[in-house]
Amino acid sequence: MNRIALFVLIATLLCTNALAETLRDDDAIRRLADSVMKSVGSNDLKTAFDKMKPFTLFPSAEIDSAYLQHRASETRLVTDMGNQ
Secondary structure: OHHHHHHHHHHHHHOOOOOOOOOOOHHHHHHHHHHHHHHHHOOOHHHHHHHHHHHOOOOHHHHHHHHHHHHHHHHHHHHHHOOO
C-alpha cells in the first residue's frame, strides 16, 4: 500500500498542468490561422511557430526543437539536392 501511495505522489509531482490560451470564436481561429499561414507563405517559419506557442499545450522548448529540426532538415536538403 505504501508503494502505491508513493507512486501516486511521484506521478502527481511529475505531471505538469498545461495551460494554453483559448480562441473564443471562429473569427479568432480564422485570424490566427491566416496569420500563421501568411508567415508560412513568406517562408518565416520561426514567426509562424512563435504565433502558435500560446495556443498549444506543447512546451515552448518542444516547439523550438521542432523548428530547429526543420531548419536542419532544410539545410541538409539544400546541401544534398542543391538549391533548385
